[in-house]
Amino acid sequence: xxxxxxxxxxxxxxxxxxxxxxxxxxxxxxxxxxxxxxxxxxxxxxxxxxxxxxxxxxxxxxxxxxxxxxxxxxxxxxxxxxxxxxxxxxxxxxxxxxxxxxxxxxxxxxxxxxxxxxxxxxxxxxxxxxxxxxxxxxxxxxxxxxxxxxxxxxxxxxxxxxxxxxxxxxxxxxxxxxxxxxxxxxxxxxxxxxxxxxxxxxxxxxxxxxxxxxxxxxxxxxxxxxxxxxxxxxxxxxxxxxxxxxxxxxxxxxxxxxxxxxxxxxxxxxxxxxxxxxxxxxxxxxxxxxxxxxxxxxxxxxxxxxxxxxxxxxxxxxxxxxxxxxxxxxxxxxxxxxxxxxxxxxxxxxxxxxxxxxxxxxxxxxxxxxxxxxxxxxxxxxxxxxxxxxxxxxxxxxxxxxxxxxxxxxxxxxxxxxxxxxxxxxxxxxxxxxxxxxxxxxxxxxxxxxxxxxxxxxxxxxxxxxxxxxxxxxxxxxxxxxxxxxxxxxxxxxxxxxxxxxxxxxxxxxxxxxxxxxxxxxxxxxxxxxxxxxxxxxxxxxxxxxxxxxxxxxxxxxxxxxxxxxxxxxxxxxxxxxxxxxxxxxxxxxxxxxxxxxxxxxxxxxxxxxxxxxxxxx
Amino acid sequence: xxxxxxxxxxxxxxxxxxxxxxxxxxxxxxxxxxxxxxxxxxxxxxxxxxxxxxxxxxxxxxxxxxxxxxxxxxxxxxxxxxxxxxxxxxxxxxxxxxxxxxxxxxxxxxxxxxxxxxxxxxxxxxxxxxxxxxxxxxxxxxxxxxxxxxxxxxxxxxxxxxxxxxxxxxxxxxxxxxxxxxxxxxxxxxxxxxxxxxxxxxxxxxxxxxxxxxxxxxxxxxxxxxxxxxxxxxxxxxxxxxxxxxxxxxxxxxxxxxxxxxxxxxxxxxxxxxxxxxxxxxxxxxxxxxxxxxxxxxxxxxxxxxxxxxxxxxxxxxxxxxxxxxxxxxxxxxxxxxxxxxxxxxxxxxxxxxxxxxxxxxxxxxxxxxxxxxx
Numbered sequence: 001x002x003x004x005x006x007x008x009x010x011x012x013x014x015x016x017x018x019x020x021x022x023x024x025x026x027x028x029x030x031x032x033x034x035x036x037x038x039x040x041x042x043x044x045x046x047x048x049x050x051x052x053x054x055x056x057x058x059x060x061x062x063x064x065x066x067x068x069x070x071x072x073x074x075x076x077x078x079x080x081x082x083x084x085x086x087x088x089x090x091x092x093x094x095x096x097x098x099x100x101x102x103x104x105x106x107x108x109x110x111x112x113x114x115x116x117x118x119x120x121x122x123x124x125x126x127x128x129x130x131x132x133x134x135x136x137x138x139x140x141x142x143x144x145x146x147x148x149x150x151x152x153x154x155x156x157x158x159x160x161x162x163x164x165x166x167x168x169x170x171x172x173x174x175x176x177x178x179x180x181x182x183x184x185x186x187x188x189x190x191x192x193x194x195x196x197x198x199x200x201x202x203x204x205x206x207x208x209x210x211x212x213x214x215x216x217x218x219x220x221x222x223x224x225x226x227x228x229x230x231x232x233x234x235x236x237x238x239x240x241x242x243x244x245x246x247x248x249x250x251x252x253x254x255x256x257x258x259x260x261x262x263x264x265x266x267x268x269x270x271x272x273x274x275x276x277x278x279x280x281x282x283x284x285x286x287x288x289x290x291x292x293x294x295x296x297x298x299x300x301x302x303x304x305x306x307x308x309x310x311x312x313x314x315x316x317x318x319x320x321x322x323x324x325x326x327x328x329x330x331x332x333x334x335x336x337x338x339x340x341x342x343x344x345x346x347x348x349x350x351x352x353x354x355x356x357x358x359x360x361x362x363x364x365x366x367x368x369x370x371x372x373x374x375x376x377x378x379x380x381x382x383x384x385x386x387x388x389x390x391x392x393x394x395x396x397x398x399x400x401x402x403x404x405x406x407x408x409x410x411x412x413x414x415x416x417x418x419x420x421x422x423x424x425x426x427x428x429x430x431x432x433x434x435x436x437x438x439x440x441x442x443x444x445x446x447x448x449x450x451x452x453x454x455x456x457x458x459x460x461x462x463x464x465x466x467x468x469x470x471x472x473x474x475x476x477x478x479x480x481x482x483x484x485x486x487x488x489x490x491x492x493x494x495x496x497x498x499x500x501x502x503x504x505x506x507x508x509x510x511x512x513x514x515x516x517x518x519x520x521x522x523x524x525x526x527x528x529x530x531x532x533x534x535x536x537x538x539x540x541x542x543x544x545x546x547x548x549x550x551x552x553x554x555x556x557x558x559x560x561x562x563x564x565x566x567x568x569x570x571x572x573x574x575x576x577x578x579x580x581x582x583x584x585x586x587x588x589x590x591x592x593x594x595x596x597x598x599x600x601x602x603x604x605x606x607x608x609x610x611x612x613x614x615x616x617x618x
Numbered sequence: 619x620x621x622x623x624x625x626x627x628x629x630x631x632x633x634x635x636x637x638x639x640x641x642x643x644x645x646x647x648x649x650x651x652x653x654x655x656x657x658x659x660x661x662x663x664x665x666x667x668x669x670x671x672x673x674x675x676x677x678x679x680x681x682x683x684x685x686x687x688x689x690x691x692x693x694x695x696x697x698x699x700x701x702x703x704x705x706x707x708x709x710x711x712x713x714x715x716x717x718x719x720x721x722x723x724x725x726x727x728x729x730x731x732x733x734x735x736x737x738x739x740x741x742x743x744x745x746x747x748x749x750x751x752x753x754x755x756x757x758x759x760x761x762x763x764x765x766x767x768x769x770x771x772x773x774x775x776x777x778x779x780x781x782x783x784x785x786x787x788x789x790x791x792x793x794x795x796x797x798x799x800x801x802x803x804x805x806x807x808x809x810x811x812x813x814x815x816x817x818x819x820x821x822x823x824x825x826x827x828x829x830x831x832x833x834x835x836x837x838x839x840x841x842x843x844x845x846x847x848x849x850x851x852x853x854x855x856x857x858x859x860x861x862x863x864x865x866x867x868x869x870x871x872x873x874x875x876x877x878x879x880x881x882x883x884x885x886x887x888x889x890x891x892x893x894x895x896x897x898x899x900x901x902x903x904x905x906x907x908x909x910x911x912x913x914x915x916x917x918x919x920x921x922x923x924x925x926x927x928x929x930x931x932x933x934x935x936x937x938x939x940x941x942x943x944x945x946x947x948x949x950x951x952x953x954x955x956x957x958x959x960x961x962x963x964x965x966x967x968x969x970x971x972x973x974x975x976x977x978x979x980x981x982x983x984x985x986x987x988x989x990x991x992x993x
Contacts, residue, residue, distance in 0.1 A: 420898075423898075427899075429892045429894070535754070536742055536743065536901075537742060537898050537899075537901040537902060538751070538754070538901060538905060541905030542754050542757075542758055544902065545758050545762075545773070545909045545910075548773050548776055549769050549770070549913075550761075552772035552776060553766075553768075562772065562776065566773070567635060567639060568639060
């Protein structure tokens, strides 16, 4: 019966659920409403949690041999999903939604409040951290040098704290605190915070949940006898990599700073460029196990509120145990994860992020990742580097056009070669045809196998070059490529023309500034090789049409991926070509920022004729 | 309009695109016939004055757009399918819709698939079975139609510059071959052939019907005239220029012998010893235009059928309609039969493109008069 039902379900009409859930609307004034309707992170959270609950739990059945593919829930599916849930029975509905930590099996003890008894607090801390087995957690008993002396203890994680700050803290508490304390022990924490501690960030917390979060992030917690609050002192100071040169997005002209793994350093790098009080940093936590901090940065007076709400909604709705890098978050929040083309921009350059934020975009920084995500992103922005803006416009435009050529060559060239060689010989002038044929004469392999062989070898060299330990990696890569190419030609396995072709394709791929896009084009190249070898130019044209239609259908946080050309919006001065800076009067229209004007019509005030009174004082 | 009808109109999610994209989509779609054997047939009608035949067609098409806009303005928010039903009643209306719009578009889609496939076989894939190329075109059409009119409009917007550049390149590269004596006699086979038969032939545009079906995605009836006039000027302008290029390059007696006149033009290009035989590059443009046309026809067929049958979505209809298109496209025995069928279909297209809007206007007028008399 079940099979019959499934069969019937297969052939009956199911409502289409392919539409995207979020579209960045045209008018700014409509947004607060839609933002309210769509965002409400709390509401969405509970939905998400309920969904997690409604999913069929494995229960106590025998473990399944093969894991069934679970279709991810799209926003558009939610209505259907809710319906299913109702059908499943109201029992699940009536129970309160568990928190994410509960679902992951963590003890609810962390929800407890701080007790007035020091012994009790010590016991809870020991239980929470699994002491004494947990060796890098330090619980140190101290006696405050006040009159009368007060017992207390501090908790911190060795390696995460700055020892010099902590010494200062202990000195202040144990040696210099020689003043009388108030008799009211309940107010002791406030007294210590206000009068005795020189630390720059000191807060009081009464719930263990908050205390654990702070200690896990490098703070030191101070518990005092008779006080139901803990004093949290900011003592963060772990080993980290400093601000370094960009390794992937190098430029000749422009800042040479790159993001590092520390969230605060990264936010500061952006703030260093945008010295504006409207620049807002909001913090979210993702990943129930690693509790990664995610910062969202945007200009409060520029970014579309609906966009900010959508970013927050997507990030806060994620239920997973870990987010180690921004790449993981990217995949979780992107609109079309099944498409090969990336729709979120990840960059290691603070200047690019700052520029994006001033355009009205939202930056997403994940603690521990040197790549910052920028949303929404269009394909044209993925072909920019920022350097075009720093060099003069003629140079910038030339580089852009060169890059456009590289973009096309990187995935089309081998396919086109095969199409021409196998199907359209008439296109090749006789001399060239004879040269190619002469070279191919000694090669026993068919052209398709020859191309695939070289392409796969090239990919292997590239991958191996990356993985070889040490600085010799790239050298070996290049030497390997040369040796392999030369040897392959001499052994009559491939023709020399093909080696040139593969090298040009490889160069074109390296000329694409965004790694993720270049990578996807590398994969697309193999599709075009197959299409060119089977159907010639017709196959390539079929592939191009498919790719264009699919890419035109993509969206990045509600913004069409090929904007401002497909669909046509107000053309900017910085899309394919790069016009002189004084023409960049508007921000990108497709972002619908709160203020579209970037600069007045006459940005170079010195061109205006001076007034009679001697001119303005600039 | 019944509540259900209004609901259907809202449920079919078509997406939206701007007038610029609409103009380009329809214009690119309308010039697709230039790449097939159609210009050769026009030469049989017009002779050396073939390039003048689109003039009369242009006037007729403009008039058709005007009439269509009058019809669509009668009921803002509806497409030609719903208005048809309002004019002719629920039963006759559905029958007229299916026979005059859905069927004609479906047949037209089938002939286009076949003609483009034949063109590919003639041009490059000589040993490939027609069914394979046919299936590839159908697959592209299905994908485009499935993703919707918005994606198609964007694709047209993204590719039209390349299409125009290719046309312009063919025209400019052939200037050395032009012979202005080929234009004589100026009125060709006679004014009757050129301005009546030629006009009637060039005026039959499937886009006139498609515009009525996708009007809501284009922004409503009030934008139709603006979009319609522009796309017609663009489409007919490109057609005239290409035909003129053909007449100037080859004598009309030679031109009417070509199975694929545009291919012949591309093949003629000779820019020195290194750059000759460039026609293969035009296959890229050709296929993109063909796939857009087929996808648009399939989309319009599916949407008009879904609207006629009050279905909430057109997508489930794509597969059966596409399969039917595939089967129909393989029915003609050979290319000659396909071209002949295409000529018949062109005359049949007069019914939904020209006759139907006039009939609807008449029916609505009669209904209104009846209602006034009743009052």
